[in-house]
Amino acid sequence: MLQKKDNYVVAVVGATGAVGNEMIDTLEQRNFPVGKLRLFASENSVGKKLEFRGKQISVESLNENSFKGIDIALFSAGGERSRIWAPVAAASGCVVIDNSSQWRMDPAVPLVVPEVNPKDLEWHKGIIANPNCSTIQMVVALKPIHDAARIKRVVVTTFQAVSGTGKKAIDELMQQTTDLLNFKPAVCKVYPHQIAFNALPHIDKFEPNGYTKEEMKMVNETKKIMGDNSIQVTATTVRVPVFRGHSEAVNIETERKITAAEVREVLAGSPGIIVFDAPEKNVYPLAIDCDGKDPVYVGRIREDESIANGINMWVVSDNLRKGAALNAVQIAEVLIGK
Numbered sequence: 001m002l003q004k005k006d007n008y009v010v011a012v013v014g015a016t017g018a019v020g021n022e023m024i025d026t027l028e029q030r031n032f033p034v035g036k037l038r039l040f041a042s043e044n045s046v047g048k049k050l051e052f053r054g055k056q057i058s059v060e061s062l063n064e065n066s067f068k069g070i071d072i073a074l075f076s077a078g079g080e081r082s083r084i085w086a087p088v089a090a091a092s093g094c095v096v097i098d099n100s101s102q103w104r105m106d107p108a109v110p111l112v113v114p115e116v117n118p119k120d121l122e123w124h125k126g127i128i129a130n131p132n133c134s135t136i137q138m139v140v141a142l143k144p145i146h147d148a149a150r151i152k153r154v155v156v157t158t159f160q161a162v163s164g165t166g167k168k169a170i171d172e173l174m175q176q177t178t179d180l181l182n183f184k185p186a187v188c189k190v191y192p193h194q195i196a197f198n199a200l201p202h203i204d205k206f207e208p209n210g211y212t213k214e215e216m217k218m219v220n221e222t223k224k225i226m227g228d229n230s231i232q233v234t235a236t237t238v239r240v241p242v243f244r245g246h247s248e249a250v251n252i253e254t255e256r257k258i259t260a261a262e263v264r265e266v267l268a269g270s271p272g273i274i275v276f277d278a279p280e281k282n283v284y285p286l287a288i289d290c291d292g293k294d295p296v297y298v299g300r301i302r303e304d305e306s307i308a309n310g311i312n313m314w315v316v317s318d319n320l321r322k323g324a325a326l327n328a329v330q331i332a333e334v335l336i337g338k
């Protein structure tokens with residue numbers, strides 16, 4: 001899908017951010033064939049140096065000519081930067097893998113999770129969208145169940161880490177926790193309410209229908225990635241005082257009866273998933289155990305006894321890895337046939 005080469009010129013746009021940092025680490029850890037790495041961020045970070053394979057690379061700012069000679073650009077600098085610069089990059093002949101929500105629902109842009117719909121990469125026109133973090137980990141777990149028993153409806157509640165909001169939110173949770181434990185007031189800059197020792201049923205902006213944008217992303221992106229508009233999804237997304245790792249309580253109604261044992265078997269044999277499910281030994285996925293890890297972990301698998309064909313499960317993954325950087329690098333790996 002990309003011309004085969006020994007190595008590629010790769011750019012990370014938003015390199016100094018929470019996702020950008022993870023992208024640099026992921027490229028290195030997965031031994032992606034990077035010939036040259038270019039790093040971009042805002043004007044404020046120009047000249048700052050970041051490490052890749054033991055070498056210091058200077059951060060640059062973007063201009064019309066920045067993307068000349070770049071094969072693949074991983075974008076994670078926010079929607080506005082993607083809106084402006086992704087078409088410029090694509091016009092320079094570079095393939096953009098974009099982490100923002102800017103292009104996700106554009107019918108001309110594939111929205112891809114490699115375990116679910118890698119074939120959609122075949123019709124890209126220079127921009128490929130990386131889905132929302134909470135959606136990625138959910139669809140990895142839904143796809144094998146959909147193939148086995150056809151999913152009719154999903155009801156999901158998320159418990160999302162602050163790193164999903166970026167580095168300023170990580171600092172805010174740290175600062176508020178320290179301040180409150182030292183009997184000082186919590187200062188709220190990133191979130192509208194105190195996040196330390198709290199749970200906020202509010203991620204991203206509210207829409208006129210009463211749902212948040214994050215909730216509607218889970219509804220709409222799931223249908224696009226799964227290629228099935230008949231799947232009904234409803235979501236409640238909650239920010240919790242966890243640094244890394246999103247947890248999700250997922251309730252599924254299927255057309256055909258599938259038992260909890262069958263779900264365990266089907267998920268255990270599917271790519272990117274680890275079934276971690278022995279509640280009698282207190283074994284179930286935890287955000288702190290998923291920190292820095294690649295898989296989507298699934299546990300608490302049980303039949304929903306309130307309906308004929310229902311399953312409940314608990315899905316956890318590192319939002320900065322599978323929810324962002326890893327999924328983007330995996331897309332790049334498919335493109336180069338790695």
Ligand SMILES: NC(=O)c1ccc[n+]([C@@H]2O[C@H](COP(=O)([O-])OP(=O)(O)OC[C@H]3O[C@@H](n4cnc5c(N)ncnc54)[C@H](OP(=O)(O)O)[C@@H]3O)[C@@H](O)[C@H]2O)c1
Nearest residue numbers: 014016017018019041042045076077078100164166167324
């Ligand atoms: N965090 C997650 O779990 C997650 C998951 C999926 C998708 N995303 C998406 O990924 C994007 C980045 O998220 P993040 O969490 O990494 O945010 P972040 O930590 O706030 O980082 C933002 C990055 O964008 C750069 N930037 C800001 N203005 C810029 C400009 N004018 N030109 C070039 N670069 C600019 C920043 O550079 P400076 O340091 O110089 O300001 C920084 O590198 C967002 O679109 C977000 O929705 C995040």
